[in-house]
Every structure is written in C-alpha cells, then in structure tokens.
Amino acid sequence: MLNPIKINFSIKELDFSINRLDIWVTEALKASLISNQDLDNNYLSLSRSRVKKLIEQGQITIDNVIITDPSFKIKNQNIISLIIPKSDDATPLPENINLEILYEDKYIIVLNKEAGIVVHPAPGSPNGTLVNALLYHCGKDLEGIGGVKRPGIVHRLDKNTSGVMVVAKTHLSHTRLCETFKEHDLDRRYNAIVWRQPENQGYIEKPIGRSIFDRKKMAISNKGKMATTKWKILDIYPPLASLIECKLETGRTHQIRVHLADLGHSIVGDPLYGKPLSQKTIVDKSIKDKIKSIRLFDRQALHATNLNFNHPITKKYLEFNSPLPNDMINLINTFKT
Numbered sequence: 054m055l056n057p058i059k060i061n062f063s064i065k066e067l068d069f070s071i072n073r074l075d076i077w078v079t080e081a082l083k084a085s086l087i088s089n090q091d092l093d094n095n096y097l098s099l100s101r102s103r104v105k106k107l108i109e110q111g112q113i114t115i116d117n118v119i120i121t122d123p124s125f126k127i128k129n130q131n132i133i134s135l136i137i138p139k140s141d142d143a144t145p146l147p148e149n150i151n152l153e154i155l156y157e158d159k160y161i162i163v164l165n166k167e168a169g170i171v172v173h174p175a176p177g178s179p180n181g182t183l184v185n186a187l188l189y190h191c192g193k194d195l196e197g198i199g200g201v202k203r204p205g206i207v208h209r210l211d212k213n214t215s216g217v218m219v220v221a222k223t224h225l226s227h228t229r230l231c232e233t234f235k236e237h238d239l240d241r242r243y244n245a246i247v248w249r250q251p252e253n254q255g256y257i258e259k260p261i262g263r264s265i266f267d268r269k270k271m272a273i274s275n276k277g278k279m280a281t282t283k284w285k286i287l288d289i290y291p292p293l294a295s296l297i298e299c300k301l302e303t304g305r306t307h308q309i310r311v312h313l314a315d316l317g318h319s320i321v322g323d324p325l326y327g328k329p330l331s332q333k334t335i336v337d338k339s340i341k342d343k344i345k346s347i348r349l350f351d352r353q354a355l356h357a358t359n360l361n362f363n364h365p366i367t368k369k370y371l372e373f374n375s376p377l378p379n380d381m382i383n384l385i386n387t388f389k390t
Contacts, residue, residue, distance in 0.1 A: 058137040064130055075105045075123035078113065078135060083265045084276070100268075104135075112136045145174050145202060150186035155373050160226040160366045161219055162191070162205075165375045168215040168352050173203040178212075187220060199227045208234050208304060216243065216357025217375045221365070229365035234304060239362035241301045243309055244287070244377060246354035246384060247318040248330055250295045254285035257312040261305040270325055271307040273315050280305040282312045290388035293330060293343065294321060298358070310353060321384065323353040346387060354381050 062081045071077050079101040105123040107113060113120055114134045115127070127133075153165040171178040174185070187205060188195055198204045198221060205220040207230040221227035233239055262277025264270040271277075281302035288296040295318070299309050307326070313319055314326035321327070329348055335341050361372045377385075 060135045060137075062133045062135070064127060064133060072127040073123075074113070074115075074120060074125040074127060074133075075101060075108055077127055078104050078108075078133065081133070083263070083268075107135065107137070110138075112138065144196070145182070145184050145188060145204075146180065147189035147192075148180060148185035149189050150181065150183075152186050152190055155217065155375070156371070160223055161221055161230070161364070162187070163217065163219045163360070163371075163373050166210050166215055166218050166357075168213050168378065168380070171212045172209045172218075173206055175202075183218075191222060195222060198222070198224055199231075207231055210357055211307070211310075211353070211355075213352035214243075214355045214357065215375075215378050217360040217373050218357070219360060219362070219373075226365040230362075233362055233365065237302060237304070240359060241304070241357070241361075242359035243299045243301070244356050244358050244381075245297055245299055245309060245313065246321045246381060246388075247295055247297055247313055248293070248321060248328065249318055250289055250291065251284070251286065251297065251316060251318045255283070255316075257282045257284070257316060259312065259315065261308060261311050271305070271311050273311065278305055279303065280308045280312065282309060284313075288385075290385065293340070293347070294388050296385065309355060321347060321354045322350040323355075327353070343387065343390075347384065350380070350384055352380075354384055356381060 062078070067081050067084060069077055069080055071080065082104070108123045109121055111119050111121055112135065115130045116132055153167070154162060155165055156163040166172070166183060171182045172184065174180065174182050184202070184204060184206065191205075195204045199206060205222060205227065207219060207221055207227065210216060210218055219230065221230050258279065258281045259273050260275060260277040261271050261280045262274035264272040283300040283302065284297050286295050286297050290296070299313075301308065310320055310323055310326045314323070314328060319326050319328045321329070330344055335344065356377055357375065358377070359372070359374055361370070363370055
C-alpha cells in the first residue's frame, strides 16, 4: 500500500441492527462494494481485531470526531470515516532463483511460472517470490516499475497455479500492458483437471466478490464484479474427472476456481474451493483407492497454457504456449490407469 486509504460509510445507507462501533465497521467493510474494491486493490483484508486496533489508534472518526473506544454505541450520527495508514513497504531483495524464460527483450519478459512460487512479497511470503527472482535476473532497471513490492508485475497467478506470465521491464511497457489487461485485449487460456464431467462446453457469467464469511476466499456475489469464463472439454477420464480448457474474458481473483466450483465441477486439489468425489457413492474398490491417491495431489490442477497479446511497444502479435507440467500429466495418468 503506497498511500493511506480513507473509506467513508453512510450510517443511514448501511442500516445495520448492530450499533457497537468495531462490529459495525467490520460488517460495513464486508457489505460495501467500494471498500471491498479498495481493500482488494491494495491486497488487504481487515478483521474485527484489526478494526479494533485502528479505532484505538484514532483512525476512525464519526462526523469528524475521533472515536477511540471500540465499544462506542452508534446513535444518530451520519458519516463514519476509516483511515488505513500507509504501511512500510520493504523493498524486495534480489534472489538467485531459477526462472524458465520463454521470451525476453528490453521491454518485457515472458516466463513459465512453477507451481508453489508466490508472485510478489506479501504477509507470510516476504521473500522467495517471483519478484525476488526477477530483480536478480533484470537488475536495478526493474526496481520501482509499477510499485515497490510488485515491480514489473502486470497480472498474477496464484501461488499453486503454474503457467505463462508476462512482466514489464519499463514504465511505458508496464502502463500499456496494464491497459491491455484492463481492456481484456488479449487471449488467456488455462487447462484445468476437474472432478466429474461437465457439459462439452459452456459459458459462465457470474459476478465475483470477496466472501462475507472468509476474506481469504472469493465467492459468487451480486455485490462483486462481473466475471466471464468460457470452457470446453478436452478429454474425459470416466467416472472421475475431465480435462477442460478455460478462456478468460475477465480477470477476477480466483475466477476460474470460483466459477468451476459454482458449476459443481471444482478443480482437483483445490484447497479453498475443492469439492472432491465422495467415496461413499463409489462401490468399486479400485476406484475408491484411486480417489484416495488423487486426493494427495497437493495443489489445484490449474495451468496457464496460453497467453497471446500485442507487444506493448512494437505492437507485434505474440503467442506463447506452456505444455502441462509433469505433476498434472502424472495426475492424468493416474486417472487413466
């Protein structure tokens, strides 16, 4: 977070039955689309304990009066303002981490991200990230492009999602690539191994927002941003699973994982949204044993296979492909045997 965030809530518009300040603000943060966007854009989430600390630190005002008592009872006031102070962003350090580079010039670098690596430093992952590796590979030229903690980063893949990514190496290429992703003027495709067999192809258009029950998760929500995913079956491994291709028309957090789970065909190995087959419905012992083995797969079976876009500087159309990694190939072989 580069600057303090200020969020205003209208007490009358958010007519909650609760009136204790720390609980009210916590619920307001969940309910407000604007505040959710501000938090998501800054990779933040606020628990009730965090809200309580902000109140005690004098970061909340009611009608321009600072309130430091978390148990303060809201009555006939109008506006609650919350300020989330600027955090101290530590500059990531270069680390000699291997990168699988698919393409590189002086403006961009396209790489194949391994599963298990975090894209940029975050709480719980201060180092060992893709950004640390890029700083080592690109040198000081990359520092500061697009932000202190996320230099060059235009889009992200989840820690346990593998595949093709593009990173900007100059301010101009970063600006133009961000615009490309914002306008969805590119072709992004993923392969996923999902439980059971969906229809041969389909189109999911449902809004996605932060879950009101668990801020680490996303969910289908009328208060979220519209998200669109196309899918088609590439292969079937009856009766357990299918290999599908997903094409993104939007780029929401956890979009494919949330959409497929809502469809009833969650991704194999997904720890957040996974809904594996129940062995209780299976009679065949060999299939039950196979399910036990498959449940040991330790990440979501999701891989970014294709990324096609116009070069931000030369405008040349570029196409990149990454074949399925070995762990997903081995998983498919498990289904086939």
